[in-house]
Amino acid sequence: MSSPEPPAPPLRRRGERMRQAVLAATVELLSSQGLAGATVGAVARAAGVHETSVYRRWGTRENLILDALTTELDAALPVPDTGRVRDDLLAFFSALARLLGTPQGRALLRLSVEHDDTLVDRRGPYWSERLDRAVVMVRRGVGRGELAADTDAGLLVEALSGPLFVRVLLSGAPLDDALVRGLVDLALAGARPR
């Protein structure tokens, strides 16, 4: 842009500063004390604002947590473009595994599978938007002839991400680079003898 934005009116600026302080306090409490520790009261105290201001802005504790986590994690899953599909997939799904290994990532995934009608419109899209980005890497691999022309890109992304989600939600088994490598190589080469 050629000219700088005019300064925001004081009230608006205070609102945005308040928002950032509250979101930062929420992420900090989620990281240190888990989902149960991030109550509206604790967040408001940590951010130095009134509890009623939090409720006025976010409505429910769940909306607050969701806003905090999506804001925090939004930059955590960039889509690489190395020119080789295996390297792209390894980088992307290793980043997803690392994200799901953090308290914030776990909290967001946990929150995503809990029943709550007030959140239904926003939680599903969070994960599906991020996985839709991954589909691009597969399509580029098909375009370069690295993958079969009839590759179902969405299915491949599900086969790579599903086990990571399930380890967090169900089995508690660890997420490490060996797991991601094993899944990527299985999905690329298959289990048939070579």
Add this chain to the structure above:
Amino acid sequence: MSSPEPPAPPLRRRGERMRQAVLAATVELLSSQGLAGATVGAVARAAGVHETSVYRRWGTRENLILDALTTELDAALPVPDTGRVRDDLLAFFSALARLLGTPQGRALLRLSVEHDDTLVDRRGPYWSERLDRAVVMVRRGVGRGELAADTDAGLLVEALSGPLFVRVLLSGAPLDDALVRGLVDLALAGARPR
């Protein structure tokens, strides 16, 4: 055994009959009204027993639901042995997809990912025991030379089951035979050009 079991004492027999009636009522309520409908009060009324008897035997509503679902679903996932690994995998994971498509299967999976310290010892094992059975099919395929000798059987089972669980828990996308076929063929042949 050469001689029949002596008849159970009346009290014990009544206890087992009561248990069966309560479990059947629980499954029925879960199917017709979902997880929220299967309250201890509603179950006790449907089974014609006192609510206190239910609490005395199961302790919590969650234990009751877990007992009912595992008893009901225990025979729902037999491990086939057709002599061909692809057919075995298709049969087993199609049965898992069908199971997860029923209200009972969904309820059990939902219950499995909810935080509840009183259940922690029994829910994880329910799914991992069933998936451990599937590993046998993969090992037989390796033994017959249908799969590479270094196939990671557990990883292959995770790659096939993970997307099914995630569709139920997170995306709500449908579970159908085309999905299972696509996952099995991807895991066997891989996405590289053939």
